[in-house]
Amino acid sequence: AQKVTQAQTEISVVEKEDVTLDCVYETRDTTYYLFWYKQPPSGELVFLIRRNSFDEQNEISGRYSWNFQKSTSSFNFTITASQVVDSAVYFCALSETEYGNKLVFGAGTILRVKS
Amino acid sequence: GAGVSQSPRYKVAKRGQDVALRCDPISGHVSLFWYQQALGQGPEFLTYFQNEAQLDKSGLPSDRFFAERPEGSVSTLKIQRTQQEDSAVYLCASSLQSYTGELFFGEGSRLTVL
Numbered sequence: 001a002q003k004v005t006q007a008q009t010e011i012s013v014v015e016k017e018d019v020t021l022d023c024v025y026e027t028r029d030t031t032y033y034l035f036w037y038k039q040p041p042s043g044e045l046v047f048l049i050r051r052n053s054f055d056e057q058n059e060i061s062g063r064y065s066w067n068f069q070k071s072t073s074s075f076n077f078t079i080t081a082s083q084v085v086d087s088a089v090y091f092c093a094l095s096e097t098e099y100g101n102k103l104v105f106g107a108g109t110i111l112r113v114k115s
Numbered sequence: 116g117a118g119v120s121q122s123p124r125y126k127v128a129k130r131g132q133d134v135a136l137r138c139d140p141i142s143g144h145v146s147l148f149w150y151q152q153a154l155g156q157g158p159e160f161l162t163y164f165q166n167e168a169q170l171d172k173s174g175l176p177s178d179r180f181f182a183e184r185p186e187g188s189v190s191t192l193k194i195q196r197t198q199q200e201d202s203a204v205y206l207c208a209s210s211l212q213s214y215t216g217e218l219f220f221g222e223g224s225r226l227t228v229l
Contacts, residue, residue, distance in 0.1 A: 004157075037220075043204065044118075045158070045220040091157050102148070102171065103218070105157030 006106035023092030119221035140209030
């Protein structure tokens with residue numbers, strides 16, 4: 001069975017600090033997809049990134065970067081120079097490949113950025 | 116509207132009542148998903164539609180839960196004889212195709228069963 005573990009329940013940082021959110025996954029599939037979603041207080045999940053299991057290149061998008069390591073089954077997310085607007089719940093998710101969008105989510109990490 | 120729209124945003128039901136939650140996906144989106152999110156947890160898959168066909172309902176927790184999408188656009192999630200454990204946020208998501216990887220979520224319907 002597929003499983004996603006986000007061990008950090010809640011993280012608090014001061015603005016401009018860097019912060020890394022951890023994600024560890026389990027799957028028996030050789031082809032799979034990993035995602036990060038952001039859930040602000042409004043409740044709507046916002047897509048951040050999708051990676052497939054064959055692409056281990058790290059990705060950077062502005063202040064966001066992702067580190068995918070198949071050897072440790074991890075897909076960590078780093079926010080550089082955090083801002084108050086980054087405060088939200090962040091979810092890591094894994095998809096079953098039969099339906100690429102049927103996601104198995106982790107429990108989420110609450111990120112609080114204080115000014 | 117441009118996004119996924121869900122109604123009602125908040126619903127309070129007495130135990131034993133039936134409820135219906137509506138989802139208006141983004142126009143033209145083929146795939147539609149329902150997820151259930153309990154307080155402090157990640158969303159959990161309930162069911163999946165491709166157009167009007169319900170291809171997967173393996174996540175529906177009991178036969179009190181029923182979902183439909185009769186014309187391949189608007190979907191309704193119905194919960195019969197609600198129980199307290201049904202209290203959760205019900206999220207609807209849609210995508211253009213099933214493999215695009217990007218789901219667009221609505222803001223959810225928060226159900227509280229007293």
